[in-house]
Amino acid sequence: MEEKVVYIAGMGLIGASLALGIRRQHPDYKILGYNRSDQSRQIALERGIVDEATADFKAFAPLADVIILAVPIKQTIDFIKVLAQLDLKENVIITDAGSTKLKIIQAAEKYLPADKVQFVGSHPMAGSHKTGAIAANVHLFENAYYIFSPTRLTREETIPRLKDLLLGLKARFIEVEAAEHDLVTSQISHFPHILASALMEQAGDYANGHELTNHFAAGGFRDMTRIAESEPGMWTSILLSNSDAVLERLTDFKNRLDAVAELIGQKDEEAIWHFFDAGRRKRKEMEIHKRAGVDSFYDLFVDVPDEEDVILQILELLRGTSLVNVHINEENRDDINGILQISFKSESDLLHAQTLISQHTDYHVYLD
Amino acid sequence: MEEKVVYIAGMGLIGASLALGIRRQHPDYKILGYNRSDQSRQIALERGIVDEATADFKAFAPLADVIILAVPIKQTIDFIKVLAQLDLKENVIITDAGSTKLKIIQAAEKYLPADKVQFVGSHPMAGSHKTGAIAANVHLFENAYYIFSPTRLTREETIPRLKDLLLGLKARFIEVEAAEHDLVTSQISHFPHILASALMEQAGDYANGHELTNHFAAGGFRDMTRIAESEPGMWTSILLSNSDAVLERLTDFKNRLDAVAELIGQKDEEAIWHFFDAGRRKRKEMEIHKRAGVDSFYDLFVDVPDEEDVILQILELLRGTSLVNVHINEENRDDINGILQISFKSESDLLHAQTLISQHTDYHVYLD
Known part of the structure; x- marks a missing residue:
């Protein structure tokens, strides 16, 4: 391993959490940070998330072996252009953390010198309702998908070196072509945001x-x-950087609405039933049933009776364990007992908890 | 009060929970139940939810002072036709529990004799992922909206008598014209079910x-x-009994998608931002922020730090309190602390918990 200096631009939740994850595996590496606003830069310094911090993006870039751009999509593209003009270290690895990949990769391939720098697109697929360096969390990416999208500036060594750098995230690394990434995320994330906001707009007008x-x-x-309560600026920028895919999904969806409208107009009871039933069956197949929430955690499920203090009884058994959340599941299931879902930060806590609950109660305990 | 015999057709979650709520306020009333399938009928009998139960709908109808039809919409209409042919008690009150009101009320006004029976539409707006008499819960309707939709067969005394009968539900009674009920629910419930299932269908095909x-x-x-995982039969029946309103919302929604598509096509960053921002602002105004879940409960919110055993610490304070659920809120908020949401079955438990947590911790505790 040659990396000694890592430069992270953006001390928001993502950038600061990446710094913590890198430090966990590589405590000897020097981590430099950039942030435009004072607050997150100060917090990142005070908490030791970075060793040094700057408000001048250009300042630390020439010192870095790896540069991670953890800023909004538009700014990522701007910074790529800035980096193209700087005298960077030989074979520096540059990557990003943007929610769409094609536009960023196109900028990298267009502006960066392929003979001098390596570039691979990154999308760590995790988030939180918390924001800023103050919310930095070394567990944020555990078990989450971390996508690498190769480019013409990606060399054989680029992704292996980044994987080693980011080992401490404990993420699920996966390589996905940029175009495919943007198509899949248009379906499961970008277009659904339009649906949610349009439904909210419609209900607001109807009210x-x-x-x-x-x-x-x-x-x-x-x-x-x-x-629909997400940050508007981020989603505007995502939509505009993936507009073709989003518009294609939107048109497709309108056709599906037309089809349902026709079934309703024809009072075709059987076909409407099948429409609902197919959605139900498909959803049960999807991986979402195994995921905890916005963040990815390790989930334990316990069938509990509807009795007083049952949650307390379980939590007492788990005293001292780093559990992240507890919830009686409200999914539509046919069970009579409630399903208590407990999310942990680590697999070892999960397994420890499973053993404790199995030993001390009669409740059925399972992992998915 | 003259009612002495209440006949509830349908021993599902709704019918059986209504029986428990009626019994809480009027333990001396006789409650008779109908259920086609054996299982829920047996459970309703064994648990004393009803005094007597039948699989023959006609059998108990002539004995009743109040008849509540808590069966699917189509069956409700069929039963109204059956009741029209029976020799019922003078001035019997008939009501239902259906998710749409116009079709049911039209049937009642068409078939029932206005000089002999009273009829008012009802929609108790609560539900659960649990089903059947075995899930019957006297708390199901607490704090939930319970809608009465008057008809030509509703007399001055009808709604007051029903309100007295149903006082034990502790629901929020409200009178809403059937047409308005069906319009509002098309917007906030029926059409969104199409959106959810169509999105699931689309993602399934895309996969x-x-x-x-x-x-x-x-x-x-x-x-x-x-x-999208809801029971297909129920939603097919709801859609078909409210098709005009649902189709109107569907067409309106397609126009909104067209408008967003145009903004994206024009790369109108500012307008897209405003589209997202308007949805966010509107949602924050809505009453949904005060509601716990599918069911209606009394919610307490506690700003808690991200520390080990913090949930346990709070639950120990609340030992013996009838809390329904506990959850660290994942809504997109800008707060640094997590928001622990605790749902209670009663207002007195809620206020007691608020006092306990305020006295024993430094955490900010609030009701909405």
Whole structure:
């Protein structure tokens, strides 16, 4: 391993958490940080997340063996252009952390000198409702997909070297072509954000003539519109950097709405039933059933009776374990008992908890 | 109060929970139950949810002062036709529990004799992932909206008498015209079910050519598609009984998708930002922020630090309290601390818990 100096631009949740993950595996590496605003830069310094921090992006770039751009998509592209003008270390590895990959990779291939720098696209697929360096969390990427998208500036050594650097994240590394990445995320993330916000817009307008709309919305509507509260700037930028894929999904979706409308118009009971049933069956197959939440954690499930203090009883057994969350599951299941879902930060805590609960209770305990 | 015999058709979750709520306030009333299948009928009898049970709907109808039809919409309409042919008690009150109101009320007004029976539409707006008499819960409707939709067969005394009968539910009674009820629920419930299932269908088809779709879906997608796992038969029946309103919302939604597509096509960054921002602001205004889940409970919020055993510490304070659920909130908020949401079955438990946590910790505790 040759990397000694890592430069992370952006001390937000992602950049600062990447720094912690790198340090966990490589405590001897020097980590330099850039952040435009004072607050997260100060926190990153005070907490030792980085060794040194700057508000001048250019300042540390020439010192780095690896540069990670953990800033918004547009700024990532701007920084790529800036880096192209600097005198960087020979064979420096540059990567990013953006939610779309094609536009960023196109910029890298266009502006960066292939004979001098290596570049691979990155998308660590984790997030949190918390933001900023103050929310930095060494566990953020554990068990999460961490996508590498190769480019013409990716050499044979690039991804292996980055994987070694990022080993401490304990993420699930996977290589995905940039185009495929952007298509898949348009389906499962970018276009659904439009759906959620459009539904919210529609309900808001409807409430003007039908005031009870503001009051009768319950669990289903709440869950469907949760992501409509995401940060508008980030999603505007994601949409604009993946517009073709998103527009294709949007058109496809309108066709599906037309098809359902036709079934309803024809009062085709059987076909409507199959439409709902197919969605139900498909969802049960998907990996989402195994994931804890926005973040990726290790989940334990316990079938518990509807009795007083049952959650307390379990948590007492787990005292001192680093559990992240506890919840009686509200998914639509046919079970009579509630399913208590407990999320842990590490697999060893998970297995330890499973043993404890099995030994001290009669409840059925399982991992998925 | 004159009601002495209440006949509930349908010993599912709703019918059986209504029986428990009626008994809580009126332990001296006789409650008779109908259920086609043996299992829920037996459970309702064994647990004393009803005094007597039958598999022959007609059998108990002539004995009743109040008849509550807690069966699927189509069956509700069929039973209204059956009741029209029976020799019922003078001035019997008939009501239902269906998710749409117009079709049921039209049937009641068409078939039932206005000079002999009273009819008002009902929609108790609560549910659970649990089903059947075995899941019956006297707390199911607490704090939930319970809608009465008046008809030509509703007399001045009808709703007051029903409110007295149902006082034990501790629901929020509200009168809403059937047409308005069906419009509002098309927006916040019926049409969103189409969106969720269509998104699931779309992702399922996309996964055939893009296998990673099955794996990369995370929290946002999971929440948006949760209701796609609902029981297909129930939603088919709801859609078909409210098709005009649902189709109107569907067409309106397609226009909104067109508008967003145009903004993306024009790369109108500012307008897209405003689209997302408006959704975010609107959602924060809605009552959903105060509701716990599919069910309606009393919620307490505690700002807690990300420390070991913090949930355990709080639950120990609350030992013996009838809490329903506990969860660190994953909503997109800007807070640094986590928000621990604790749901209680009663307001008194909620207030007691608030006092306990305020006295024994430094954490900020609040109700909404």
